[in-house]
Amino acid sequence: MRSRLPTVPLRSRISSSAIAPSEITNEQWVLNRREFAKATGIALLAGALPSASQAALQPDDEVTPEGIVTQYNNFYEFGMDKSDPAENAHTLTTEPWTVEVAGEAARIGKFSIEDVLKGLTIEERIYRFRCVEAWSMVVPWQGVSLRKVLERFEPTGNAKFVEFTTLKRPREMPGQRASFSSIDWPYVEGLRMDEAMHPLSIMVTGLFGKPLPKQNGAPWRLMVPWKYGFKSGKSIVRIRFMEKPPRTTWNLLAPNEYGFYANVNPAVAHPRWSQASERRLPSSLLSPNRRPTLPFNGYAAEVADLYSGMDLRRYF
Amino acid sequence: MILSWWMALVLFAAPGLWALTAIVVDSVNPGQMLGADAGETLVRHFGEWGLRMLLVTLSLSSLRRRAGFAGAVRLRRLAGLTAFTYLTLHGLSYLWFLAGFEWSQVQEDLIERTYITVGFAAWLILAVLAVTSTRGWQRRLRQRWQTLHTLIYLAIPLGVLHLLWLTKAGYAEALVYGAVFAILMLERLVARRSRRPAS
Numbered sequence: 001m002r003s004r005l006p007t008v009p010l011r012s013r014i015s016s017s018a019i020a021p022s023e024i025t026n027e028q029w030v031l032n033r034r035e036f037a038k039a040t041g042i043a044l045l046a047g048a049l050p051s052a053s054q055a056a057l058q059p060d061d062e063v064t065p066e067g068i069v070t071q072y073n074n075f076y077e078f079g080m081d082k083s084d085p086a087e088n089a090h091t092l093t094t095e096p097w098t099v100e101v102a103g104e105a106a107r108i109g110k111f112s113i114e115d116v117l118k119g120l121t122i123e124e125r126i127y128r129f130r131c132v133e134a135w136s137m138v139v140p141w142q143g144v145s146l147r148k149v150l151e152r153f154e155p156t157g158n159a160k161f162v163e164f165t166t167l168k169r170p171r172e173m174p175g176q177r178a179s180f181s182s183i184d185w186p187y188v189e190g191l192r193m194d195e196a197m198h199p200l201s202i203m204v205t206g207l208f209g210k211p212l213p214k215q216n217g218a219p220w221r222l223m224v225p226w227k228y229g230f231k232s233g234k235s236i237v238r239i240r241f242m243e244k245p246p247r248t249t250w251n252l253l254a255p256n257e258y259g260f261y262a263n264v265n266p267a268v269a270h271p272r273w274s275q276a277s278e279r280r281l282p283s284s285l286l287s288p289n290r291r292p293t294l295p296f297n298g299y300a301a302e303v304a305d306l307y308s309g310m311d312l313r314r315y316f
Numbered sequence: 317m318i319l320s321w322w323m324a325l326v327l328f329a330a331p332g333l334w335a336l337t338a339i340v341v342d343s344v345n346p347g348q349m350l351g352a353d354a355g356e357t358l359v360r361h362f363g364e365w366g367l368r369m370l371l372v373t374l375s376l377s378s379l380r381r382r383a384g385f386a387g388a389v390r391l392r393r394l395a396g397l398t399a400f401t402y403l404t405l406h407g408l409s410y411l412w413f414l415a416g417f418e419w420s421q422v423q424e425d426l427i428e429r430t431y432i433t434v435g436f437a438a439w440l441i442l443a444v445l446a447v448t449s450t451r452g453w454q455r456r457l458r459q460r461w462q463t464l465h466t467l468i469y470l471a472i473p474l475g476v477l478h479l480l481w482l483t484k485a486g487y488a489e490a491l492v493y494g495a496v497f498a499i500l501m502l503e504r505l506v507a508r509r510s511r512r513p514a515s
Contacts (some may be wrong), residue, residue: 068347068352071352072351072352072353076485076486080485080486082351082352082353083351133484135353135356178486178488179488180486180487180488180491181485181486181488182485182486182487183485183486253485269424269428271428271429271430272429272431272481272482272484273429274421274424274425274429276421277416277418277421279353279355279356279414281352281353282346282347282352282353282354283352283353283354283355283356283413284342284346284347284350284354285339285342285343285350285354285355285358285413286343286346288354288355288413288416290416
């Protein structure tokens with residue numbers, strides 16, 4: 001049987017690398033994860049992971065230090081600079097948290113996040129995270145299978161797409177009060193139903209063994225590792241099952257730049273960034289850590305089938 | 317007068333000294349000053365200060381006219397050359413840290429990313445202005461020197477456009493630079509009108 005995590009081989013890789021263990025705070029978060037699991041009463045069951053997420057980790061994928069994952073964020077609701085979310089997100093109230101479920105499903109209405117998550121297994125997934133801005137990280141998320149979450153609402157046969165809406169609460173989110181922002185809040189993202197139901201897609205509730213920090217999208221956020229980061233919405237308050245593709249924020253803003261699919265694809269350049277390579281953070285001056293970007297962010301073996309027969313240059 | 321020139325030099329060089337400090341500090345302790353994406357931070361830093369110094373260069377003539385600060389004009393060349401230095405470092409940091417000296421990528425960027433094309437065009441203009449900024453070239457070109465150096469009025473809007481086009485969302489910053497440029501141009505227009513003899 002597989003261990004629940006790739007942490008063991010990963011840790012041994014890290015300790016043999018150039019990064020000092022102290023920078024990774026590995027032991028600490030492993031400990032914290034256990035404490036978190038105990039505190040929340042959720043058993044981290046072994047064998048719950050599909051092998052896909054483990055197989056896809058590359059030998060040179062090292063977990064990005066926690067300080068970077070939690071302080072270098074794009075969460076425009078809290079400001080445009082990478083450091084803004086960590087500075088401003090403390091104003092966000094995440095309790096109580098309700099999610100509104102709408103559209104093509106049998107169980108629609110308002111649910112508390114606790115009720116939605118009740119009985120679901122929290123798993124750990126270490127995923128590569130690739131931003132459309134050509135930087136990337138390796139992040140140890142904890143979360144639940146998105147499929148299991150969505151199945152709770154019993155989507156009907158008409159549900160071909162699913163839309164995810166981020167909280168709009170200007171009094172707690174300074175970025176939503178800013179003038180000259182071209183984003184029409186709230187932030188909306190969406191997936192095709194088969195993408196959402198894929199075993200790699202998760203709803204994240206934790207990071208480095210701790211509850212998900214607010215700047216990373218507390219209390220829960222999406223993580224679809226083969227797509228550019230902007231597809232994985234944070235602080236989700238609404239899930240809508242739809243027959244037609246949802247109108248997503250970045251796609252509305254600049255359709256020639258941000259496609260609905262937004263699968264990581266080195267062959268399709270963004271008008272502002274070549275997507276052929278990426279900077280794996282931390283990227284310092286002496287070791288910029290540039291590396292080639294992989295199709296589907298390295299998860300092609302798992303997800304390429306979803307797009308067979310599609311022209312990915314057209315449906316970027 | 318000499319004193320104010322040296323004071324200006326120290327002031328203008330401050331963003332460069334910050335970058336130098338950051339490079340040294342980060343080489344010992346990665347990420348401390350330049351953050352997780354050091355190359356990107358440095359590229360932005362030099363780009364922003366280059367544009368700001370261009371606007372400072374432009375504002376010096378206005379300062380003389382409006383505040384009667386005669387020494388301001390003597391600082392124009394220093395300010396302009398500082399701007400050019402920062403923008404050259406901006407380009408070099410891009411080549412080194414973002415493009416990794418991969419010429420195929422640089423070529424693709426220059427052709428396909430309009431904001432890079434525009435930014436490079438602005439830098440080329442400024443390179444010509446920097447080379448011809450000496451007294452020798454001033455003498456050689458005579459009246460044509462003035463005409464040539466009005467190209468700064470083209471380089472600055474190109475720089476603002478470069479910033480505007482690379483911005484994903486939130487145009488406040490580019491708009492502020494654009495507004496400052498517009499005010500300085502307006503001031504010149506007004507100054508020109510008041511100089512014209514009444515008919």
